[in-house]
Amino acid sequence: MSIGELDTGATRFGLPGRILHWTMAVLIITVIGIGAAMVGYLGHYGTLLTWHKTLGVAILALAVVRIAYRIRHRPPPQIETMARPERLVAAGSEILMYALFLLQPIVGWAVVSASGIPIHILGGFRIPAIAPTDPELYAALRTVHGLLAYALLLALTAHVCAVIFHAAVLRDNLLHRMTFPLRR
Numbered sequence: 780m781s782i783g784e785l786d787t788g789a790t791r792f793g794l795p796g797r798i799l800h801w802t803m804a805v806l807i808i809t810v811i812g813i814g815a816a817m818v819g820y821l822g823h824y825g826t827l828l829t830w831h832k833t834l835g836v837a838i839l840a841l842a843v844v845r846i847a848y849r850i851r852h853r854p855p856p857q858i859e860t861m862a863r864p865e866r867l868v869a870a871g872s873e874i875l876m877y878a879l880f881l882l883q884p885i886v887g888w889a890v891v892s893a894s895g896i897p898i899h900i901l902g903g904f905r906i907p908a909i910a911p912t913d914p915e916l917y918a919a920l921r922t923v924h925g926l927l928a929y930a931l932l933l934a935l936t937a938h939v940c941a942v943i944f945h946a947a948v949l950r951d952n953l954l955h956r957m958t959f960p961l962r963r
Contacts, residue, residue, distance in 0.1 A: 790855045791956055799845040800957055803838060803880065807935065810834040814928055832891060833900040839884035846877055860951040869941070872934060879931045885909075886924045893917035
């Protein structure tokens, strides 16, 4: 398969899917970094928290749009270098990541709700609470939110490592399915 064949669109994800993929990738990596900074850094905690909540809401909204788009638009066929077991692992990891894209921000929303603190995001918008104010619930949800963050980081790392393996070792153009053509 040549690069020219990839530009026909038959082997690429649709443009909206690629935009959603890369936008979410940047936002998720950013929000994980902000979350890590919040755990280990005491300065500017309020600002970090506002950005963390705002990006979390954006990720949740984009995840819903992305899942709806994916349901309505079939992905391109898998590349020939992927054996059946690898295809099953890829499909399973994709389902896991989509689940985490939804669960992580929803649990984060519930954490803030259970804290009893009004939920404000950038621009002064207030988000309604989805959980009752409860210190024990807050503590449990905060633990779950942290564990989901590690699970998401692990899933993303595995995803990136698989793509790097395909690009650097197999050289099978897997990465081109989700990139943007540099020229026509």
